[in-house]
Amino acid sequence: MRTEQQYLEGLRDGRVIFYRGERVSDVTTHPSLGVGAAHTAIDFRLADDPAHRDLLLALDPDTQQTISRYFLIPRTFEHLLKRRELIETVTRAAKTTVPLVKEIGTDAMFALMVVTAELGTAGEQYRERVRNFYARCRDEDLTLAVAQTDVKGDRSLRPSKQPNPDAYVRIVEERADGIIVRGAKVHTTNAVYADEMIVLPTRAMGPEDKAHAVAFAVKPNTRGIRFLAAPRGFGMSNAFDNPVSSTTRMVETLTVFDDVLVPWERVFMAGEWQTAGELAKTFVEFHRFTAVSYKTPLLELLVGMAALMADYNGIAKAAHVRDKLVQLVMYLETVRGLTKAAALECQMRAGIAVPGVVYTNAAKYYFAAHYHEMVKQVQDVAGGLVVTAPMREDWENPDTRPDMERYLGGSASATTEQRLRAINLVRDITASDLGGYLELLAIHAEGSLETQKLTILMDADLAPYRDYAKRLAGIPAG
Amino acid sequence: MRTEQQYLEGLRDGRVIFYRGERVSDVTTHPSLGVGAAHTAIDFRLADDPAHRDLLLALDPDTQQTISRYFLIPRTFEHLLKRRELIETVTRAAKTTVPLVKEIGTDAMFALMVVTAELGTAGEQYRERVRNFYARCRDEDLTLAVAQTDVKGDRSLRPSKQPNPDAYVRIVEERADGIIVRGAKVHTTNAVYADEMIVLPTRAMGPEDKAHAVAFAVKPNTRGIRFLAAPRGFGMSNAFDNPVSSTTRMVETLTVFDDVLVPWERVFMAGEWQTAGELAKTFVEFHRFTAVSYKTPLLELLVGMAALMADYNGIAKAAHVRDKLVQLVMYLETVRGLTKAAALECQMRAGIAVPGVVYTNAAKYYFAAHYHEMVKQVQDVAGGLVVTAPMREDWENPDTRPDMERYLGGSASATTEQRLRAINLVRDITASDLGGYLELLAIHAEGSLETQKLTILMDADLAPYRDYAKRLAGIPAG
């Protein structure tokens, strides 16, 4: 197992990152992006922490080696339950911001294993490459990002019909030593903090979209790759005013592939348009399971902030406040319960336990559809001071602190400072750049609300229900 | 195991039932109530059916006898999952109307086992009686009803403060041979079809409510018991117009205890007011799990009817119709998934697996809170003909049938008769006396929406979430 230090060292490899108009020379020491590097390193710190080691590590049945549990291939529903617990626990320790440098990459590898296996002999070569790549990542304890969402251009047009041919990443040349790819992906999370990056197709393809049916792995410092990092969501401010956004970080990039050479042993799909959709979908099923596993700490925090502010404001016994608390608890537990049901109702494919599609998507949809409403409940209990209170500079100014001390206290259960800290937490999580970022994430990360509905409708088999209705209506079957 | 015939025979025991102003002499042959007797007998028919026997029967680990699976004491989460499947399967076979002559009674017995065990030596005598009663019911394959909800009078007053002292069932005398009880219960389901009736307190009691802290079992034909059966919800009509309500039945009664003598060996609580609330609550937890298990076939039918009518009306491809279908599927699967999570997260109490409280109540609340909305979706897809179409007499009248044939057909996927039958099913389930009955049941059976919210708030431990918020805000714990 690698140490935190080894991991961070590995990120200093010349990768090309731009941030707010400037080239970033070292992502681990950059004043803003460095926060994220320290943050994602939590995986390595926890694996080293006796309190968490048993959960973070696992015995690999294939190699009989101790490995990072993220790499453990799920073969039973209990494995999926444990993976859920792993992701939830790490994210909770990471102040609700999932590190996402091992979760998503293993999601992609499991999906590649399933899909290449289901291809039969046609997929044998790819399967072999996936297995080798997986074994190396597992054994070297690497971190991985995934780049899936294409920039898409005009969303009403298919890949091959786009005015800009590179609106979906594509193979521009096949050579003896590999393929040359061109295009760009958006919303790539934490690739700047990963040792490897897996690239997957974003949707089903038709025969004319062949060049866009491409999957592979690359190192982030490969020639031709450029990352344009988004500055949104996390502030540098200070821990008093922004207790979470000042100390954690997630970074999305516009990830540009400027005629990048990918050697054949790293290519997992190259033109098999018939399988592009299945690969995209299978990855997404693993990844939405990851998503609903990492959302719960944030929802626990929503519950906790509402409960805390109810106490501090002296309104914990008001009927409407109790009602809001119970709505928040049900929200949290509905997401968590459906995630467990998704594990329980997994489907075995190629010997791998794939989370139940309907439950996974129902959990994800439920989370996403109600997130804004639940934010509202927290803000409602917290009160208007969340945006009208003075901030740290005033708290530290002897001319103004006495007024704040005197007039911004609440019930006897907290000091004024504690109440202000709680208020600042609510603002940081729900009513700030980070708050807006989390709202967008809720409805767009891991696919939009519409996508989840479509997935459920495709996957749910309505025929038995229709037949049941026929039977009860006295209509012959068929 | 008893046969259907033996079961029905047992109901002809002189029990005192009134229905629509008249005394019912034989509940099995009564033109209206007889439908229900035949319906509840489905438990015995399925136990005898090779296709269902394995699910309906089980090997009792205590006696090594084959028993009705309802009586199998749940000792693992798998037992609860299987019990869920049992209740769902039987209710599906019963056209969505749960028979409820074994489910609820075993819920009550499991709760009595848990609560009397947790009382320690103080409960030893009661525990013994419960065990004996349970063993007899199991071995003789009896059916059981439960009477819990008191009439309550003015709901803003506690039992002992009611102007009518009998607004909650109470002990009016303790004698050497047993207790004399007086009062009445409402909403008692299917007691008229049961061999035994268990009576439980409906709420927590204070010391001054001692006389109301009473639990016992009686035979329905015990002197002093009168049943006033409600006529709502199920019509006698015909299978064309009312395919479900004409062939199934559930009956609620006002169950009057007019100074009924209950021998001591049938008394399970008599004055232990401190335990009344716990018993009521524990029963309800088992019973809400039963409830969310038996709701799913009705929700499957909602999905099925919407899908069928979408086809028959030629609107299956409309985006808004697809959206309604997916909402219905998510509704079904959210209830089902949370029920499975409740089994998975059971709590062991006195060696018995009690379904997880938060998940059970979240499932029940979700079901209840959205039922009307989902009925709306089905009605929306089905169309206005649900209430404006002529009915069977017109369909059979040669003067009018040709007009109906000619003008009431839909898409090519169905004949006019099939479409009318499907429409009639939608009306029967959603827009009729039965439809109204189901709406009320959704929000009142097994406790109101408010009760489920209160239960969740009592059971959920908010402290860890509050502490989590404190930690992230930089507030010291405690």
Added chain:
Amino acid sequence: MRTEQQYLEGLRDGRVIFYRGERVSDVTTHPSLGVGAAHTAIDFRLADDPAHRDLLLALDPDTQQTISRYFLIPRTFEHLLKRRELIETVTRAAKTTVPLVKEIGTDAMFALMVVTAELGTAGEQYRERVRNFYARCRDEDLTLAVAQTDVKGDRSLRPSKQPNPDAYVRIVEERADGIIVRGAKVHTTNAVYADEMIVLPTRAMGPEDKAHAVAFAVKPNTRGIRFLAAPRGFGMSNAFDNPVSSTTRMVETLTVFDDVLVPWERVFMAGEWQTAGELAKTFVEFHRFTAVSYKTPLLELLVGMAALMADYNGIAKAAHVRDKLVQLVMYLETVRGLTKAAALECQMRAGIAVPGVVYTNAAKYYFAAHYHEMVKQVQDVAGGLVVTAPMREDWENPDTRPDMERYLGGSASATTEQRLRAINLVRDITASDLGGYLELLAIHAEGSLETQKLTILMDADLAPYRDYAKRLAGIPAG
């Protein structure tokens, strides 16, 4: 002005009505349909009642005669506000069941006036006929029904593409003395109680649908017209158990046109396919305004029943009950307020005040989208006895009445009988055949939810909002 007696006399004209398999000889004395005739006659009773005369009658500015106010052509927003008040008041007096024998007919005539006027000289002949027909109806104080919704067959196909060519009413022959029409309309309300019936197209037509672009007026006893009356929604029962459904009635028919001759002076459109959609839409705008005007008494009753049951159950001070009451009040007032806004923001077309389209449809949509939810609130407050209480026969049976008296009472604010009557009212309105009928009506009468959304999207002009966004974003206009 005609008297109630004259009106009823006029309905005995040999019209061909079938009901539950039998030909109805006299609609005014028929045991079931006669209830509706007495009910719709309320328009004539109120016009004769000093308490209501000022509202029911109006001075016609054109003729300087006193006319039924329904016929008053709206020329200002105050006229529309008064028309709203008229419809609300009559429906309130009619126990929430709108009589609908003058409202809808005048809606149709106003729409015909507007659309034929906007046709210019092309519509002159039609306009003349409409005016003459209107003048006669007004002067003779006639009642009118409207038949608009075609049977539609496969809804995914246009009129001219239907396998059944008569799935939309059509002209099968043009003759010197008139047109011959064939087909059928569904959901025709109260035509069996009307002196005249106006027939309108149900949708926009294309050139190939020319034969279906037809509008006209006929007397219900015209040769070739048959009514198949739906029996749903209203029970004959008794006033104790069914206080509303036993004494009021609305009747929908399948209205068959079996090669009916319509003389030219009664034809208002015959082949002008370009105008069919505009006529359908304009009628619907008037009629949705009527709809949202007549819904409010039902919503007032929902508020009233919830408030009453809260008192009778002793729960009026519970926070969740108060919350439900305020939700119900807001629901009522949002519908009423938007209706007033629709009047205020009317559009003048051909000198006639047409209710504002967006507000009318927003009111209608809001009503329809939330009706089921509001029914749930009422049922929630009322309690399970709504479907589990014994009924009138038991109340009148001396063997059972004492038990009901003793055990079915609530708080001190009501006798047991009063509580039972209130409970029965809740069941009759929300959990019975009538309850189901009202739910279907809510979402399908006057167009489905989808239709209202489409209408709003067509009518709302988004360009100014888009330009506003551009301006604030710093994007040049255009």
Added chain:
Amino acid sequence: MRTEQQYLEGLRDGRVIFYRGERVSDVTTHPSLGVGAAHTAIDFRLADDPAHRDLLLALDPDTQQTISRYFLIPRTFEHLLKRRELIETVTRAAKTTVPLVKEIGTDAMFALMVVTAELGTAGEQYRERVRNFYARCRDEDLTLAVAQTDVKGDRSLRPSKQPNPDAYVRIVEERADGIIVRGAKVHTTNAVYADEMIVLPTRAMGPEDKAHAVAFAVKPNTRGIRFLAAPRGFGMSNAFDNPVSSTTRMVETLTVFDDVLVPWERVFMAGEWQTAGELAKTFVEFHRFTAVSYKTPLLELLVGMAALMADYNGIAKAAHVRDKLVQLVMYLETVRGLTKAAALECQMRAGIAVPGVVYTNAAKYYFAAHYHEMVKQVQDVAGGLVVTAPMREDWENPDTRPDMERYLGGSASATTEQRLRAINLVRDITASDLGGYLELLAIHAEGSLETQKLTILMDADLAPYRDYAKRLAGIPAG
């Protein structure tokens, strides 16, 4: 009428303002607060603009002078409709951020006129002072803020029971020359930009709260007044990244009264605890009407941004996108329609038209209850780039701009820059510090959701509805 320059000049009067730890010497030139001064001055710019002058100015019937229309006392529903239009129009011109330096102050003065008039002779002295103060403000064209919300301390305790006696502003001494007041108000909007500040009680008071029943007017530079300005919601950034928040501003303050002397002629209530609640409520009714009038431009912008992004992303024809657009339009028009209904149904009190309470509160509640959901719809249509796109510095960097140009474009209807600008606007309004500020404002400004519900329940007269239910149930009245 004053000019913009005269107005700004008036703000340089030595008022004590702190902002982010520093004393502000000149609010009109301060780098951050100065933006707000320029912003609120829009009232004076528009009054001078021929395109808006007719709306901004009015002829005062009392003085026959031209006055700022804000000061026009509403005496008919048309006046209220015009006032609504005034506030909407100015706020639209002000990029959705209401200036609020004349709206709220006139709300307070109208309320003071009504309440002091209703006090009869007891209020004569106060009425006189209010009239004089009003006349001066009107004639000198002054700007006014209102400080109402007390800091409240432990919200479960009444004013006189607070551990901190100053948790509600109070009179600490009555002197010959006036009263001395102590305490603080929170959420005071734009007092730093006003010529005068009116202070009102925040709630109903009991006899023991007498000292807290106080209302008066003060100049912001009065000795003893300190403003601690909140820095939230508006960023200084640049017009590309933050098109709205960088150019508009609203400022809330903690407003401290450190033993401030208020001369008697400026005191409008001093100890009349019986009237405190009525004054608070009446002010709020005027002010919620103002609120729902100024919300609509923001809602127009939500519609506009969604429509624009739908075009730019090439998804304008997707059914779910159209559905979101229509939901947004209905949201906007429901708020606007109910506001118009509130004007139409005004109540005359002391000769002044007070907006209808139920409609005003229903509009406000509807706005507040659904704001987060509507933000979600806009974000859903806009897409994840709202938070993952690079920003202005990258756009201006020649190393990265070509990638952005190439890969961040959408449909042919916009250039990449236009799409980025539109995306930035969406982020600025919905997913930034300003976005969070607007969410909090939606649910807390002008009273919380609970308050609006309580107001409706207090104001709505349920008796007629209850009687209606009784009548239909056959229960005698009374």
